[in-house]
Amino acid sequence: MATRSLVPTFITKTFEMLEDQSISHIVSWTEEGLSFVVKSQKLLQQQVLPQYFKHRNYSSFLRQLNLYNFKKSKHQDGQEFKHKCFRKGVKQMLQFIKRRNNDDGNQESVNPNQPSAKLKEEQNILRVCASDIKDTNTRLDEDMQILKQKSGVLLEEMWNLKKLLHSQFDQVNHKLERIDIIIGAMSQHKKFKNISQYFTTKFLQNELHTLETNLNQPLFESPKQEIDDQEQIKALFEELQNLSKPIHFD
Template sequence: SIVNDAHNQHLIAWNNSGTSFFIYNATRFSQDILPIHFKHSNYSSFVRQLNMYGFHKINKSPRGQRGSNEYEVWEFSHKNFQRDNPSLLEDIKRKTMDSELLRRENGDVHASLATMQQYQADLLRQFKTLEENYSNLLQNMEEMKKTQAQQQATIRKLLDYATQTSSSKYEDIIFLWSSLMCLLKSRQTKICQK
């Protein structure tokens, strides 16, 4: 109805064949026509709307020779927007994404989600393994502290005994000392193997 209105012919009109329409002054068109038919007066938004419904701009002015919106002529066309064929208007629909593209994107999302879930499960397993290793390490450290305390107590007893005994029992002390060292080495090996 905008294009067919005789009062608007100075701003918007059909081409001679009725297969496209011209907008002669985008600034005045935005100020005078858009607010009457739309909730805005933004020409760029109007052009975006046309594009969303499959209209194409036919560029008449060569690159670099465009003037201001006041003098530039814009031409738009759509195969189902024709002056003498209003029954085609019902075929003008907002562009939707191709169903195959949607299906592909949906598959990509599901694949990404599955990958992320697998990655999360792997991280959880690694975290549990780290927790177990940390717990074992703490337990081993406690056992080593106990063993070290026992060793120090035994060494003190041996030193006390050595200072109180005569040199004749020195051989007994050396035997006890070597036995103690063997015992300590076997305990450390046992703890480290855990």
């Protein structure tokens, strides 16, 4: 039973060869993935076979395919080869591809009333394929549910982030408006403060004291000039007395 699960090297190499997309112009799967087509025998011999089978003999490659029960037919792009267990993307079915031998026909004729070994093998293949398809569908359903949940969470997070950004934007605008108001108020306050400091009572009193001192001192100008200066000083003195009164700002 242990040897039954082993895949022949030729089958594995052929499957790997078809998985190489860089040589799809030489040999490739059909669109359905149920067979493959050799599009250029010449390029297959020259470029591909030496990489996978260490020879350039296309006839030897055909004999191997025939020994493993591949059916050859014509295709619009070249030669088509098909095996029921050789399918694109279904590597687990390769274990059921066996080399043909002369005992197969004798075993089938021994018990004609009983299901043949070949038929049983085909039934096992179908069961494996059905199980794989079921498991794949289950995983796909689970992945879809996970993606759906993640997409819902992402949409909710994006919506919350959008609301948060709008809220922060409004707060920033409000703070900027407050800052503009404060800066304007500070400018006005500084202006009024400079005026009030210039016209303080102490400052005016000092000026009045200086004027009084000057009035008491003798002047040496001409009599007319002396009278004019005294009148101007008295007028200035009266103006400073008026300015010495406290100034109130609204």
